[in-house]
Amino acid sequence: MGPVTSLGTGITNFWNAIKEGRSGIAPISSFDPEGLPSRIAGEVSDFDPLAFMDAKTAQRLDRFCQFAVAAARLALDDAGLPEGEELEAAGVEEGRAAVVVGSGIGGMSTLEGQHRVMLERGHSRVSPFTIPMIIPNMAAGVLGMVHGFRGPNLCTVTACAAGAHALGTGFQLVAWGLADLCLAGGAEASVTPLSVAGFCSMRALSTRNHDPEGASRPFDAERDGFVIAEGAGLLVLESLEGALRRGARIYAELAGFGMSCDAYHMTAPDPESRGAALCMEEALRSAGMRPEEVGYINAHGTSTPYNDRAETLAVKKVFGELAYRIPVSSTKSMTGHLLGAAGGVEAIATAMALHEGVLPPTINLEHPDPECDLDYVPGKSREAKVRAALSNSFGFGGHNACLAFRAWEGA
Amino acid sequence: MDEQAVFEKVREILAERLGKGAEGITRESRLNEDLEVDSLDLVDLSMTLEDEYxxxxxEGDAADIVTVGDVVKLVLDRVPEREGEAR
Structure with missing residues (x-):
C-alpha cells in the first residue's frame, strides 16, 4: 500500500501519524493565498518527485501524476514487487496486470498555468504537454507505461468518490478474472488558486485559518467546512491465489463494493441519505457480510455541516440500533480532504485498522453536533480487534461508493 | 550569430528538458535515436527557440532535422532572415 499525504509518505510514516492522531493541516505554502477565505490545506510539502522518477518524467507530469507515480512505487515495494521485477516475481502476465486510478480534477495547476500563458503570450505559446498533463486519466496511463502493465487501464472521475470507485473497479476486474493484479486508488493535486477559490465560493471550505490543525473537525458542532488536501493513495489488489502463491503480505481482504447515486442535487447530499445508505447496503450484500460483523466504519466524514449529518443518518438507516455500537471515524480530521485521492488513502487506513487492530481517531471532535450521536472514536486511536469494516466515499454529482473489507486471518 | 553560442543554448535547453547531462549532448547526437526526443519534446524545443531568438x-522544418547540429543550423538560417527583415 502506498500513501502520499500531508501526514507522511509511505505506510509507516502515514500509519504512525494516524495512530498518534496528528494533523497534517497547515497554512497554504505552495502559493500566496492572501485574500482567500480559506488559507489552509493538507499539502505534501516535503514531496520530492525525483526520489521516485527521472527528471524528464517529472517535467512532463502534473503534480497529481507525480503523486501517483510515487504512490505506485511505494505500494509495489510494500507488496514485495521491487522495480523491474514486478510481473515476473508475481508470476503475472503483463497483459493481466491492471491499473485503475481515479482523480477528481486532474491537472489543475497545469490548466491554470497554461491558461495564463495563453492570455499573456498567445495560443502559440501554449505547451504541447498541456493536454496530456491535464487529463485525469493520465495517472493510470503513466503507471501502465512505467511498470509495463498492459492489462485493463482505467480512470474513474467521480469527484470525491473517485479513489473508492477506482478500488471497487479494480476489485471487480480481479474478481471477474479480467486481471490477476491491479494497482488501484486515487491521486489529486488541487491545492491551487482557482480550485481553492471555487470551493470557497461554494462555501465548502473551513475558514478556521487561525487554527489549522483544529480546522478539520468532522461531526463536531463547530465544524465549518472541509480542509482541502493533496496526495495519492494506491493499493495493490490481487487474487488470493496469486498473493498466497508468491507469499505476499496480506493486509486485508477487499470483500465487497457498493455503488449508488443520490439523484438529488449537484453538490448537496440527500437529507434523507437514501443514496449513501443504499451503497453501504450494496457493499454488505456483495461481500455476503452481515451488519453485525462490521466493527468499524471509515466515514467519508468531510467536516462539512451537510455531509456529517447526512452520513450519520445513513449509518443509522443501514445498521439501526447497531449503529450506536459501531465505531465510525473520519481520518479526514487528520489528512484533510484529498478529493479524488481520499478513497485510496482511506482504504489504506481501513485495511491497516483491520491488520493491526487499531481504530483511527476522529481528532478535534470536542463538542459533537447533537445530530451526530454515534461513536466517532474522538481524539485518540483505539485498540480493537475487528473482523470487518466499511469505507465510505461520496462525491459531488451524488456519486456514492462503499468498500467492504474483512480482516485476513490466514488461509 | 555565433554558431558555438547557439549550440550551447540548444544543448542547455535539451539537457534541462530531457533531464540529461549537457556533456553527453554533441552536434552529432541524433534527437530521436540518441536523445529519445519525442514529437512533443520537439514542439516544446521549437517554441523555446522561437522565444529565445x-x-x-x-511545421515543415522539423522534417529535415535529425541531429542537434541540424537544430543549430536551422536557428542560424532563420536569424539572418529575421535581421534582414528588420532592416
Whole structure:
C-alpha cells in the first residue's frame, strides 16, 4: 500500500501519524493565498518527485501524476514487487496486470498555468504537454507505461468518490478474472488558486485559518467546512491465489463494493441519505457480510455541516440500533480532504485498522453536533480487534461508493 | 550569430528538458535515436527557440532535422532572415 499525504509518505510514516492522531493541516505554502477565505490545506510539502522518477518524467507530469507515480512505487515495494521485477516475481502476465486510478480534477495547476500563458503570450505559446498533463486519466496511463502493465487501464472521475470507485473497479476486474493484479486508488493535486477559490465560493471550505490543525473537525458542532488536501493513495489488489502463491503480505481482504447515486442535487447530499445508505447496503450484500460483523466504519466524514449529518443518518438507516455500537471515524480530521485521492488513502487506513487492530481517531471532535450521536472514536486511536469494516466515499454529482473489507486471518 | 553560442543554448535547453547531462549532448547526437526526443519534446524545443531568438519555426522544418547540429543550423538560417527583415 502506498500513501502520499500531508501526514507522511509511505505506510509507516502515514500509519504512525494516524495512530498518534496528528494533523497534517497547515497554512497554504505552495502559493500566496492572501485574500482567500480559506488559507489552509493538507499539502505534501516535503514531496520530492525525483526520489521516485527521472527528471524528464517529472517535467512532463502534473503534480497529481507525480503523486501517483510515487504512490505506485511505494505500494509495489510494500507488496514485495521491487522495480523491474514486478510481473515476473508475481508470476503475472503483463497483459493481466491492471491499473485503475481515479482523480477528481486532474491537472489543475497545469490548466491554470497554461491558461495564463495563453492570455499573456498567445495560443502559440501554449505547451504541447498541456493536454496530456491535464487529463485525469493520465495517472493510470503513466503507471501502465512505467511498470509495463498492459492489462485493463482505467480512470474513474467521480469527484470525491473517485479513489473508492477506482478500488471497487479494480476489485471487480480481479474478481471477474479480467486481471490477476491491479494497482488501484486515487491521486489529486488541487491545492491551487482557482480550485481553492471555487470551493470557497461554494462555501465548502473551513475558514478556521487561525487554527489549522483544529480546522478539520468532522461531526463536531463547530465544524465549518472541509480542509482541502493533496496526495495519492494506491493499493495493490490481487487474487488470493496469486498473493498466497508468491507469499505476499496480506493486509486485508477487499470483500465487497457498493455503488449508488443520490439523484438529488449537484453538490448537496440527500437529507434523507437514501443514496449513501443504499451503497453501504450494496457493499454488505456483495461481500455476503452481515451488519453485525462490521466493527468499524471509515466515514467519508468531510467536516462539512451537510455531509456529517447526512452520513450519520445513513449509518443509522443501514445498521439501526447497531449503529450506536459501531465505531465510525473520519481520518479526514487528520489528512484533510484529498478529493479524488481520499478513497485510496482511506482504504489504506481501513485495511491497516483491520491488520493491526487499531481504530483511527476522529481528532478535534470536542463538542459533537447533537445530530451526530454515534461513536466517532474522538481524539485518540483505539485498540480493537475487528473482523470487518466499511469505507465510505461520496462525491459531488451524488456519486456514492462503499468498500467492504474483512480482516485476513490466514488461509 | 555565433554558431558555438547557439549550440550551447540548444544543448542547455535539451539537457534541462530531457533531464540529461549537457556533456553527453554533441552536434552529432541524433534527437530521436540518441536523445529519445519525442514529437512533443520537439514542439516544446521549437517554441523555446522561437522565444529565445525571436524567430519562426514552421511545421515543415522539423522534417529535415535529425541531429542537434541540424537544430543549430536551422536557428542560424532563420536569424539572418529575421535581421534582414528588420532592416
Amino acid at each position: 525571436g524567430i519562426d519555426i514552421l
